[in-house]
Amino acid sequence: MSSAFQVNDEIKMETPREPHFFKPLLPGFQSGVAIPLDFYSKHIQGAEINKPWKLRSDASDQIWEVIREGRTLTKGWKEFTEAHDLRIGDIVIFKHEGDMVFHVTPFGPSCCEIQYTHPHIVKEEADADDAPTFSYDYCFLAEVTPTNQKDDKMFLPVEAMRCGALNQQCKEVKLVNKEGKSWTARFGFSESDGAYYISRGWKKFCRDNRCTNGDLFVFNVVGDGTTTPLLCVCPERKECTELLIKHFSRIDGSIASTSRN
Structure with missing residues (x-):
């Protein structure tokens, strides 16, 4: 790489x-x-x-x-x-x-310098239909916990299996924070859990970003299914906000349910 x-x-x-x-x-x-x-x-x-x-x-x-x-x-x-x-x-x-x-x-995402044709500034592509299609519409919520920091292993939601940027052939991912700094992590698939996971890099990402238990990240997945995927800390977007609202709504609902019993 x-x-x-x-x-x-x-x-x-x-x-x-x-x-x-x-x-x-x-x-x-x-x-x-x-x-x-x-x-x-x-x-x-x-x-x-x-x-x-x-x-x-x-x-x-x-x-x-x-x-x-x-x-x-x-x-x-x-x-x-x-x-x-x-x-x-x-x-x-x-x-x-x-x-x-x-x-x-x-x-480009392959980490190779983009070559431009002259006199117009356009990327060289043999055919526009052959250009990779990047998937960046999948967001997921990750929580920093004592267990996933200790184990240096964080599981993605099962729904991530449907994300075109990810596949079981991927061996690593890049975790990118809001400042654009990145960390390399191992990427794998657990047959027993039926879900993707990140390891050997998650703990360092949390430590370098001064995370504490309970911190939440909304990650946006960027990739074309062939190059190393990027898991980018999501900027302020409607989709990201909705994920956080749903998360806290579930917590509030759980507290309310407990208080009624």
């Missing part, structure tokens, strides 16, 4: 004059992309607030100006993503060349 997902948000280069960071593109990425906190505090914080970022790539001679609001790139970012046909599951590497000029290199 490529090591692109195994590095920190900030990739340390031989020269500090061109620091890097990378971002996996999660659902809702077109509305804005967050700058990793570590990179922001070392290289961006204190810069002129109203000065736009200038993004360029090898795909075109054009330079896109993108507005930064706090740690988030907003106005102009959507136009950049559309021009480069960026999609959920892609990865973009930002190289700071100085004076808020960034060279952006997009990678």
